[in-house]
Amino acid sequence: MKLPSWISSSCSSETATSIAKHSMINSIPAQKSVLFSDSSSFSDINQGNGSSSSSSCSSTSQDSSDSNSSLQSSLSIATHPSIPSLQKLSPESFNLSVKTLSITSLKSPENAAIVNSLQVHDNLLFAVSGSQVSVFDVNNNLQLLHTFNNPHNKKEPSPSSSSPRGSIKSLAFIDGKIFTAHQDCKIRAWELKPKQQQYYKQIATLPTMEDFFRNFILPKNYIKVRRHKKKLWVQHFDAVSSLAVDNNNLLYSVSWDKYLKIWSGKDFRCLESIKAHDDAINAIVVSHDGLVYTGSADKKIKVWGKPLGEKKNVLIATLEKHKSAVNALALSSDGSVLFSGSNDRSILVWEKEDSANHMVVSGALRGHGKAILCLIHVSDLLFSGSADRTVRIWHRAFDGRYCCLTVLEGHAKPVRSLAAAEGEVGGGMTVFSGSFDGEIKVWKVVVSSDLKTSEESEDY
Numbered sequence: 001m002k003l004p005s006w007i008s009s010s011c012s013s014e015t016a017t018s019i020a021k022h023s024m025i026n027s028i029p030a031q032k033s034v035l036f037s038d039s040s041s042f043s044d045i046n047q048g049n050g051s052s053s054s055s056s057c058s059s060t061s062q063d064s065s066d067s068n069s070s071l072q073s074s075l076s077i078a079t080h081p082s083i084p085s086l087q088k089l090s091p092e093s094f095n096l097s098v099k100t101l102s103i104t105s106l107k108s109p110e111n112a113a114i115v116n117s118l119q120v121h122d123n124l125l126f127a128v129s130g131s132q133v134s135v136f137d138v139n140n141n142l143q144l145l146h147t148f149n150n151p152h153n154k155k156e157p158s159p160s161s162s163s164p165r166g167s168i169k170s171l172a173f174i175d176g177k178i179f180t181a182h183q184d185c186k187i188r189a190w191e192l193k194p195k196q197q198q199y200y201k202q203i204a205t206l207p208t209m210e211d212f213f214r215n216f217i218l219p220k221n222y223i224k225v226r227r228h229k230k231k232l233w234v235q236h237f238d239a240v241s242s243l244a245v246d247n248n249n250l251l252y253s254v255s256w257d258k259y260l261k262i263w264s265g266k267d268f269r270c271l272e273s274i275k276a277h278d279d280a281i282n283a284i285v286v287s288h289d290g291l292v293y294t295g296s297a298d299k300k301i302k303v304w305g306k307p308l309g310e311k312k313n314v315l316i317a318t319l320e321k322h323k324s325a326v327n328a329l330a331l332s333s334d335g336s337v338l339f340s341g342s343n344d345r346s347i348l349v350w351e352k353e354d355s356a357n358h359m360v361v362s363g364a365l366r367g368h369g370k371a372i373l374c375l376i377h378v379s380d381l382l383f384s385g386s387a388d389r390t391v392r393i394w395h396r397a398f399d400g401r402y403c404c405l406t407v408l409e410g411h412a413k414p415v416r417s418l419a420a421a422e423g424e425v426g427g428g429m430t431v432f433s434g435s436f437d438g439e440i441k442v443w444k445v446v447v448s449s450d451l452k453t454s455e456e457s458e459d460y
Contacts, residue, residue, distance in 0.1 A: 083321060086349055086363035087394070087402045096395065098405040099446045103430075106142060106440040115434025118419035119171045125419065126178070128168045129438055133180065133200075138421050138430065142442065148190060148200035149180065172243035172251060174265035177203070179251055181240035187253055189268060204268050206253075207234040211270055225257070234270040236261065238280070246286045254294055256280035260304065262313070272312055276302055282327050287335035291316070295326030301340055301350075303358050317358035321348055330375035330382065337396075339365075339382055341372025347384055347394075349402075367392055367404055370414070378420040381405075381447065383431065385415030391433050393445065405447065413437040420445075 106127070113130030120126075124145070125136040135146040149168065166183030173179070178190040178200065187206035193199055211234045215221040222230040225237045238257035245251055249265040260276040263269065279298035286292050292304040292313065301319040306312070324343035331338055338350040338359050345368050350359035370387035377383075382394040382402075391408040413436035421430045428446030435441075 083346075083348070083361060083364045085366055086400070087365055087367070087404055095449060096403075096405065097448050098393065099428075099444075100393075100406055100408060101444040102408075102410055103442040103444055104142070106136070106442065107438060113438045114167075114436050115417050115438060115440055116168060117170050118417040118432050118434050118440070119173070120419045120421045120432075121173050123421070125421070125432060126171055127432075127434065127440055128171060128180075128417075129434070131167050133168065133171070133178075135200075146198065146200060149188070149202075166239070169239060169241050170243045172245050174245055174249050174251060177265070179206075179243055181243050181253060183239045185236045185238060185240060185255070185257075187236075187240055187243070187251075187263070206263060206268050207232070207270055208268050211268075233273045234261075241280070241282055242284045244284045244286045244292075246290060246292075247288060252284055252286060252292060254281035254284045258296075260284070260292070260294055260313075274304070274313060276304070279325075282325065283329040285329045285331050285338075287331055289335060291335070293329055293331070293338060295329045295340055297325040299324060299326065299342075301326055301329070301338075319350060319359060319361070321361045322346075324371075327371060327373055328375040328384075330377045332377055333380075339375050339377065341375050341384060343371040345370060345372065345386075347372055347375070347382075351400075362400065365394055365402055365404075367407075373414060373416050374418045376418045376420060378429065379422060381445075383418050383420065385418050385433055387414035389414055389435070391415055391418065391431070391443075393447075395447070408433065408441075408443055410441060411435045411439065413439075 113132075115127060115129050117128040118125065120138065123138045125138050125142065127134045127136065131149055133148050134144060136142045137145055168180045168182055170181040171178060176191065180188050180190065182188065188202055189204040189206065190200045191203045193201050212232065215232050215234055221233055223233050225231050231237045236253065236255040236257055236259065238255050240253050240255045242254050243251060245265070250271070251263040251265050253261045253263065254276070255261075258275060258277045258279065258281060260274045260281065261270055262272040264271055276294050277296035277298050277300065279296050281294050281296045283295040284292065290305055293301055294304070295301050299320065299322045301322075302315060303317040303319065304313045305316045307314065307316075319340075322340065322342045322344060326340055326342050328341040329338065336352050340348045340350065342348070345366070347365040349362050349365065351362045352358070353360045365382075365384075368384065368386040368388050368390070372384055372386050374385040375382065380396060382396075384392045384394065386392075389409070389411040393405045393408070394402050395405050396402050408431075411433065415433050415435050417434040419432045423429075428444060431443040431445050433441045433443065
């Protein structure tokens with residue numbers, strides 16, 4: 001199978017297969033490639049030194065960036081001609097100032113392994129690279145504290161530490177336990193053992209042996225996965241691509257096998273299994289009200305929940321606006337806005353309608369030159385990472401329109417994962433971005449009101 005040229009120019013074919021079995025191969029259709037050269041990207045058009053930048057929404061230095069943003073908007077609008085752009089091309093009305101500084105770079109212990117996931121939890125940065133998880137102290141100059149799931153780590157006394165586990169795709173946290181989603185179709189649970197030399201010990205593999213023994217006898221507990229091959233309903237039979245946790249400490253997993261599964265975070269029992277999509281599932285998020293959103297290579301986002309009187313999750317709505325595989329999902333802090341990123345280079349913004357209990361598309365954010373690979377929403381800011389090797393920071397105004405405050409450049413390969421740590425002294429936050437070459441860049445981002453501009457306006 002011939003890979004799209006933007007993949008072959010950014011990473012090896014082996015890397016592309018590891019990252020997304022379906023979504024990364026089904027990229028931008030050939031007829032749209034004439035609108036944008038696959039050999040270039042936005043970061044190529046607007047080169048920077050990648051080490052530091054300071055921009056104000058009212059400064060003239062933003063003009064060139066705005067013109068490039070306008071260019072990219074017109075180039076990507078062909079993917080969604082019926083969906084209006086939400087970003088403001090003249091962001092002076094925001095009266096905001098954004099300052100960014102590239103602090104340092106962390107290199108993966110496994111050379112050139114893709115940074116599939118980044119998570120900040122209890123002031124620790126968990127970085128998933130290849131088959132290994134590295135733990136850094138955010139408050140102590142990002143000192144490396146632990147690594148686990150590493151067959152070469154002698155500090156791991158787990159008897160299965162030398163067995164092949166495949167690359168890790170995602171992380172989740174429940175009551176002091178860490179759950180890792182693996183390429184080998186399994187989910188593993190870990191716990192920190194507080195001894196002289198602290199280490200993370202594997203305490204369970206999902207599905208557990210108890211789940212197997214509970215279900216293997218009855219034929220009705222098997223599902224057909226291929227011709228002449230069946231699996232128990234508690235098993236994933238392809239790579240587990242993403243994990244999420246709800247307020248009730250339930251663990252949600254999605255897989256390239258098209259299934260959504262729900263697990264008890266306490267006894268690790270599989271509670272539900274749903275054939276959720278027609279193609280590989282790449283992303284999942286769970287809102288505070290219990291609604292579950294899954295994004296798939298079938299171009300659809302599906303909404304799941306438990307209506308009154310129902311004991312199992314049912315399909316509530318199907319969101320169909322993307323023209324290509326959905327790679328990433330993010331929710332606003334109150335769960336009222338959903339963001340979805342796709343191979344079609346656009347970020348769609350979905351908002352709850354007063355007359356309905358589900359999301360409707362309100363517009364699109366355009367600017368990235370290639371596929372959207374990751375999204376996070378932190379403190380009213382949306383961060384998007386792309387195969388064009390950049391990170392964009394978006395801010396929402398009161399009228400519902402958005403502004404791209406700045407573009408973080410400096411990665412040599414596509415940006416696969418993002419995380420952020422809030423509560424910095426003096427304001428701002430620390431942002432982490434991981435790429436296909438195993439590099440984790442650390443950024444200091446400060447967004448503040450441009451008081452000087454406001455005072456000058458009042459005096460006038």
